Structure formats: C-alpha cells, structure tokens
Amino acid sequence: MRTRKQARRRPASATPPDRLADDTVWPLVVRELADDLAADARDRDRAGKVPFDEAARLREAGLPGLLTAPGPGGPGADWHTACRVIREISAADGSIGELLAHHCALSWTARLLSPGLAAHGLPAHDTGAPGLLAGSAEPPRAERGPAGLVLTPAGDGTYHLTGRRFFTSGVAVADRLLVGARDTASGDVLVVLADPAHPAVSTEPYTERLGQRLAGAGTVTFDRLPVAAERILGVLPYDEHTVTPYATLVPLVLRLLLVHVTLGIAEGALAEARDVSRASRCAPPPPTGPEERTAPAGPAPEDDPYLLLAYGESATAAHTAAAVADRATEALAHGLLAAHGLGVGERSDIAVLVAAAETVAHRAAGDITTRVLELVAPHSPADPLGADPGFDRFWRNVRALTAPVSPDHRLRDIGDHYLHGTHARLTLPV
Structure with missing residues (x-):
C-alpha cells in the first residue's frame, strides 16, 4: 500500500511507450497517473461532475490501449498486468478504477465471444489511439424477456437501434458503446458497436449515486440510430448447448476486475489513514487549561495499543x-x-474462486473502510471545527460496488460446489 500524502498534480506521461505491455515503463506511467488522481480525489468526489477531465488523463497516459485484451500481435497487457493496473488506480480513485474495469471487461468480451468479435479490435477515437469503451459488459439474460434495446431491420443488412438503458460506467465519456440489442426479426441478441457522438444518441449522466460518483454512470437513449452491417459484431450465444465454457468467462472477467477495484479502494483508504495517524505524532498537542495540565496524559498514537x-x-x-x-x-x-x-469443470472451478474472492474482498473492504472513519477521527489535523478529511468517500465507493452482490448467493454456490461438486450452468450471465 503506497503512501499518497506527497502526491501532487502533474500530467501523466504524454508519450506512452510503443510497446504497451512494457514491463519497465508502464509501472512508472501508472504510478504517476495514480499519484495525479490521488492528489485531488476528495475534491473531485465532492464536485461529482462528469469525468471528462479524468478520461482525458487516462487517454493521455495511454491506459485505454494498455487495458485492451491482447490478441495476435496486439498491444494490450496480459491479464495479470491489467488487474494490477486497475487495482493501483482504484487505490487512488475508485471511480476511475471502475471506469477502467468496465472498459477492460468489454474489450475482453469481444475476444471471448467469438473470433468475429475479436477481429474488430478496440475502436479508436479521433486521434487514432485506442479509445474508451462503455456499455453492458454482462449480456442480458435470455429468461428475462426482450432486452431494453431493439434492432429493427432497415434493409441491405442495416438496422435502426432504439431503446433506453442504464449503464454503471462510461456514459458521456466513452468513445464507443458496446451493447446487446434484440433483433426484432430473428429474436437473437446482437452485439452492436455504437458511436455516442451520433445525433441519434443522447446521454443523461447520473450524479446522485451514493458512491463511485466519477465512474460515469448514466442512461443512454437511442432514437433510431442507424447501424451499418459492419457495426453488428455478432450474435450473442445464450443457450447452454451452444455456448462454450470459454465464452462464459465473460461475466467472470468483469466480476473479478471489480473485486480488484474494491480491494484497491480498501488499500487506498488504509494507506491514507496510516498517513494521518503518522502525521498526528508530529503535531503539537492542543492547548489545555491550568486544571487539565496535571491530568495524566493518554498514550501517544505510536504507543496506543488499541x-x-x-x-x-x-x-x-x-x-x-x-x-x-x-x-x-x-x-x-x-x-x-x-x-x-x-x-x-475448469470453468466451474474458476467461477467458485471468483465468488470466493468477491465474498472475502467485499467483507474486508466494508470493514476496513468503516474502521478508517474511526481511526482518523481522533487523529485528524487539529481543527476546532472538525474539517472533513474526505474518508467517507472510501466507504461510499465500496458500498456502491458491494450492495448489488448478495454474499449469501455466492456462499451458497461455493458450498454446493464444495459439497456436491456441482457445476454452474453454462450461461453467459452467472
């Protein structure tokens, strides 16, 4: 857990390395960007604005390209590197970590579902560099009925995309939207790459979220958006007999990346609390009245056993x-x-380990981010008015990520697998 106290605003490296997965250069680029984000994380969280500036910092540093699923000769980082990068950024700013996690998961979605999707690669924005993706990283469940987005054939292989959907990340700052929409003619769910800058696309940022306020959550509305044939990336398999175990790693990718976001937030909170406690050892004691000078002093912070x-x-x-x-x-x-x-069987074992990571990380992060509020309260810099150090944002961010996930459901699945060797059904959403 790295100290953030000395972080200062500075632009991220404007010239990312040519080899995106460079093991010697990229750690420095990511560390510099993390320090940059940590320096004003509290103020940006309070402002709660759409993360235009933050997305620009990510593009300048080259992280959208780094967090692209690697392909044959492709530039993206491997899975371990992607997880490390997202966790380190999340320790500095959990919202931006979530934004990158969804971008990375969507990139892997294209590679996992079919070679046809992977061939399209990551879209580029105006500079020609890889851009940020946003959209539904977990495809809609078939048993829930028609998707919120529909594609109506318009002839010559083209479609019109219509509908409205809420996304937890990337709205208004993404360069491309990757969504699943149901074909009104065939009933199939097709994967569509949409341009959010088109006049037929409108976005409504959601700024009232409890936590993760800078992840770019919001609603996207498509009003008969023209979709060319080359923007239809493929058919989403959903039947247990047609989908492969490899394709069903899609939801596990996103879930595990969000575990790293959650864990990074907890590590960042603990590191910042440690800085406050250390600083309190050097702070002069507050003035006391004559009658208080004879009272026995409590233990110094470094000697406080509790x-x-x-x-x-x-x-x-x-x-x-x-x-x-x-x-x-x-x-x-x-x-x-x-x-x-x-x-x-291998896929089932992976799903169980991801569920275990979710359960343990969610509990640990909830406990840690709650406890740091107690740790920093008596040791904050002296301020008779009680200045807010902003530690509540860590708890809020963790709560926003963990509240939708039921630990009981995860533990039940883990127990069923351990006791009976049960394999999860091979469907895309788990």
Missing part, C-alpha cells in the same frame, strides 16, 4: 483478501490462455 490492534486487524484483512483475489486471478488467467480448450 490503535495498533485496529491497524493490525485491518492490514491482515487486506492481505487475506488480496491473497484470495490473487488466487482467483491466477485461475482466470489460465482459463483465458486455455481458450476454447477450457473444460466445463
């Missing part, structure tokens, strides 16, 4: 969650490398 216990328990929870998340990351990396040779 403070040390609290940090020991929180650090241990973070290390434990990181170990479980790393094991799931390694398993999913092997699954991605296995490609279409991945078996049903």
Whole structure:
C-alpha cells in the first residue's frame, strides 16, 4: 500500500511507450497517473461532475490501449498486468478504477465471444489511439424477456437501434458503446458497436449515486440510430448447448476486475489513514487549561495499543483478501490462455474462486473502510471545527460496488460446489 500524502498534480506521461505491455515503463506511467488522481480525489468526489477531465488523463497516459485484451500481435497487457493496473488506480480513485474495469471487461468480451468479435479490435477515437469503451459488459439474460434495446431491420443488412438503458460506467465519456440489442426479426441478441457522438444518441449522466460518483454512470437513449452491417459484431450465444465454457468467462472477467477495484479502494483508504495517524505524532498537542495540565496524559498514537490492534486487524484483512483475489486471478488467467480448450469443470472451478474472492474482498473492504472513519477521527489535523478529511468517500465507493452482490448467493454456490461438486450452468450471465 503506497503512501499518497506527497502526491501532487502533474500530467501523466504524454508519450506512452510503443510497446504497451512494457514491463519497465508502464509501472512508472501508472504510478504517476495514480499519484495525479490521488492528489485531488476528495475534491473531485465532492464536485461529482462528469469525468471528462479524468478520461482525458487516462487517454493521455495511454491506459485505454494498455487495458485492451491482447490478441495476435496486439498491444494490450496480459491479464495479470491489467488487474494490477486497475487495482493501483482504484487505490487512488475508485471511480476511475471502475471506469477502467468496465472498459477492460468489454474489450475482453469481444475476444471471448467469438473470433468475429475479436477481429474488430478496440475502436479508436479521433486521434487514432485506442479509445474508451462503455456499455453492458454482462449480456442480458435470455429468461428475462426482450432486452431494453431493439434492432429493427432497415434493409441491405442495416438496422435502426432504439431503446433506453442504464449503464454503471462510461456514459458521456466513452468513445464507443458496446451493447446487446434484440433483433426484432430473428429474436437473437446482437452485439452492436455504437458511436455516442451520433445525433441519434443522447446521454443523461447520473450524479446522485451514493458512491463511485466519477465512474460515469448514466442512461443512454437511442432514437433510431442507424447501424451499418459492419457495426453488428455478432450474435450473442445464450443457450447452454451452444455456448462454450470459454465464452462464459465473460461475466467472470468483469466480476473479478471489480473485486480488484474494491480491494484497491480498501488499500487506498488504509494507506491514507496510516498517513494521518503518522502525521498526528508530529503535531503539537492542543492547548489545555491550568486544571487539565496535571491530568495524566493518554498514550501517544505510536504507543496506543488499541490503535495498533485496529491497524493490525485491518492490514491482515487486506492481505487475506488480496491473497484470495490473487488466487482467483491466477485461475482466470489460465482459463483465458486455455481458450476454447477450457473444460466445463475448469470453468466451474474458476467461477467458485471468483465468488470466493468477491465474498472475502467485499467483507474486508466494508470493514476496513468503516474502521478508517474511526481511526482518523481522533487523529485528524487539529481543527476546532472538525474539517472533513474526505474518508467517507472510501466507504461510499465500496458500498456502491458491494450492495448489488448478495454474499449469501455466492456462499451458497461455493458450498454446493464444495459439497456436491456441482457445476454452474453454462450461461453467459452467472
């Protein structure tokens, strides 16, 4: 967990390395960007504006290209590197970590579903560099009925895209939208690449979110958007007998990336709380009245056994969650490398490890971000009016990510697999 106290605003490297997965240069680029984001994270969270500036910083640093699924000769980073980058950025700013996680998951979606999707690669924005993707990283469930977006054939292989959908990330700042829409003629769900700058596309940013306010959540409305044949990237498989285990890694990719976001937020909160506690040792004691000077003094922060216990328990929870998340990351990396040779049993084992990582990381992050509010309260810089150090944003960000996920459902699936060896159904949404 890296100290953020000395972070200052500075532009990210304007000249990313030619080889995007360069192991020597990219850690420096990511660290510089993380320090840049950490320097004003509290103020930007309070403002709650659409993350135009943050998206520009990401593009300048070249992270959209780095977090592209690698293909034959492609520039993207491998799975382990992508997870490390997203976790480090999340420790500085959880909202931007979530934005990058969805972008990365959507890029992997194209590679996992079919060679036809992967061939399209990552779209470019006006500069010709890889751009940010936004959209539905988890395809709609077939059993839920028609999707919110529909495609109406217009002749000559073209369509009109109509409908309205809420997205948790990337609205108004993405260069391309990747969505699933139901073909009114065939009933198939088709994967569509849409241009958000088209006049037929309108966005409504959602700024009232409890946490992750800068992830770019909002609603996108398509009003008969013309969709050319080359923008239809393929048919989304949903039947258990037609989908491959490899394709069903799609939702696991997003879920595990969001685990790294959650864990990064907790690690960032703990590191910043540690800075506050350390700084309090150097702060002069507040003035006291004559009658108070004879009272026995309490333990100094460095000698407070309860403070040390609290940090020991929180650090241990973070290390434990990181170990479980790393094991799931390694398993999913092997699954991605296995490609279409991945078996049903292997895929089921990966799903269980991802569920375990979610459960442990969510609990640890919730406990840590709650506890840091107690740790910094008595040791904040002296301020008779009680200045807000902004630590509530960590709890809010974690809550926004973990509230939609039921730990009981995850634990039930883990228990069923452990006791009975049950394999999850091979459907895209898990």
